[in-house]
Amino acid sequence: MAHIVIMGAGLGGMPAAYEMREKLDKKHKVTVINNGENFHFVPSNPWVGVKWRDRNQIEFPVRTYLERKGIEFISTGVKRVHPDQNQLELNDGKTVDYDYLVIATGPKLAFEEVEGLGPHGGHTYSVCHVDHAMKSHDVWDDFCKKPGPIVVGAVQGASCFGPAYEYAFIMETDLRKRKLRDKVPMTFVTAEPYIGHLGLGGVGDSNGILESGMRDKHIKWICNAKVTKIEAGKMYVTEHDDMGVEKKKHELPFSYSMMLPAFKGVDAVFGIEGLTNPRGFIIVDKHQRNPKYKNVFAVGVCVAIPPVEATPVPCGTPKTGYMIESMVTATVHNIHADLDGTPADTEATWNAVCLADFGESGVAFVAIPQIPPRNVNWFSEGKWVHLAKVAFEKYFIRKMKKGNSEPFYEGSILKMLGIEKLK
Numbered sequence: 001m002a003h004i005v006i007m008g009a010g011l012g013g014m015p016a017a018y019e020m021r022e023k024l025d026k027k028h029k030v031t032v033i034n035n036g037e038n039f040h041f042v043p044s045n046p047w048v049g050v051k052w053r054d055r056n057q058i059e060f061p062v063r064t065y066l067e068r069k070g071i072e073f074i075s076t077g078v079k080r081v082h083p084d085q086n087q088l089e090l091n092d093g094k095t096v097d098y099d100y101l102v103i104a105t106g107p108k109l110a111f112e113e114v115e116g117l118g119p120h121g122g123h124t125y126s127v128c129h130v131d132h133a134m135k136s137h138d139v140w141d142d143f144c145k146k147p148g149p150i151v152v153g154a155v156q157g158a159s160c161f162g163p164a165y166e167y168a169f170i171m172e173t174d175l176r177k178r179k180l181r182d183k184v185p186m187t188f189v190t191a192e193p194y195i196g197h198l199g200l201g202g203v204g205d206s207n208g209i210l211e212s213g214m215r216d217k218h219i220k221w222i223c224n225a226k227v228t229k230i231e232a233g234k235m236y237v238t239e240h241d242d243m244g245v246e247k248k249k250h251e252l253p254f255s256y257s258m259m260l261p262a263f264k265g266v267d268a269v270f271g272i273e274g275l276t277n278p279r280g281f282i283i284v285d286k287h288q289r290n291p292k293y294k295n296v297f298a299v300g301v302c303v304a305i306p307p308v309e310a311t312p313v314p315c316g317t318p319k320t321g322y323m324i325e326s327m328v329t330a331t332v333h334n335i336h337a338d339l340d341g342t343p344a345d346t347e348a349t350w351n352a353v354c355l356a357d358f359g360e361s362g363v364a365f366v367a368i369p370q371i372p373p374r375n376v377n378w379f380s381e382g383k384w385v386h387l388a389k390v391a392f393e394k395y396f397i398r399k400m401k402k403g404n405s406e407p408f409y410e411g412s413i414l415k416m417l418g419i420e421k422l423k
Helices: 013-023 042-049 065-069 130-145 161-176 206-216 321-340 385-403 407-414
Strands: 003-009 028-031 038-040 059-063 073-074 078-082 087-090 096-099 102-103 152-153 188-192 219-222 225-231 233-242 244-254 258-259 296-298 351-359 363-367 375-382
Touching: 003 038, 013 028, 013 321, 038 042, 038 065, 042 130, 042 161, 042 385, 059 065, 059 385, 065 073, 102 321, 161 188, 161 206, 161 219, 161 258, 161 321, 161 351, 206 258, 206 363, 206 375, 219 321, 225 258, 244 363, 296 351, 321 351, 351 385, 363 385
Parallel strands: 003 028, 003 102, 028 073, 102 296, 152 188, 152 258, 188 219
Antiparallel strands: 038 059, 078 087, 087 096, 225 233, 233 244, 351 363, 363 375
16 A cells, blocks of 8 residues: 655645545545645635635635545644655654655745745735735725725746736726726836746736736836835836846836735755755756655646746746646656556646636636747637636536535546547
8 A cells, every 4th residue: 555645635636536535446545634624715815806706706725625535734833844754743743754745835935035025024915825815905095095006016036927917907896896997007117028928928918908908008018127125115126138238227116006026936845856846946847756765756837847938037937727736647647657567658748728817807818838939829808708717617626625626527628629648
């Protein structure tokens, strides 16, 4: 009997647990260890921030659903991974031994890398976690009673730019509905070299479509931007040219700001030689497997992926939802093969399907694979995206409760569209 432990119960960890339990013989034990009792649907956080959702609509306790599938659940959280001993040290001092470890923790949010950044002791909000989105949720009405300038975007080193665009347009939509838009100048600040780069070198006509949308909604922007310091009500931004040379310094006043931080690896793995890179992300081969510790796999945002290209201001590479799901499926297949004594050589496609809601409309893209060069490079906009994002939220939460990572009809539809998880 083997013990497979999954660190994290998020967008990667939950599907990994369900797929692992379905794929492996019942004699093998599957355990999920998470820092807390709940799953929350991260893509809905921008709605939470402007009070279009409450946390109880996008969050639920996972224990009952996992245990119903025969998956053990521990909510203490991991203090430190000890890969040489095949052991996890928990926050309560207990230890858990494993035969295989799947790291699906997501990132640590590096607010400390910019002075004054973040909701904890800083002056900006975040939509990376529901706890942070709820801090905005609690003050959004107060802001709307005394509206003023908004600065929104992503700082240097950030890798997940989509939510910044979503939140900018969602706030703009909400302010128009409240008839307050004329009282709120908006500036989008981003480390990207151009609007719509997304950390991916652009997808289709993302540059043209997003620039057009921001002009239409009167949102100004600053690209190649490095945020040097944030004070209460003021952000200091240095704009660079295409060669990375300082071009202009900006002092941006704000009454409200949401800036996405850079990511790094969580404390439980940070600095483990051979397991992580200098930023603390898990090093994996093309089979999602760590080259040094062969029984350690990783999926999702915690995986080390180099930037797709050099940019004047550092930009990371995002790991989008379907790309993460493809990592999960490849990992499950490879652990299953390893247990059976056959080659663990399954590769994830890293294909990407993304829906970004803009309040009344939205944009969608398909990138096959996500990292260029691509076989499919499609980007589009329309009101249908808003409706699709709402439907997907409900659908994904429902399947996480039902314990079915990919229903047959979902896989069939995507396969007909040429979108598959495995090579």
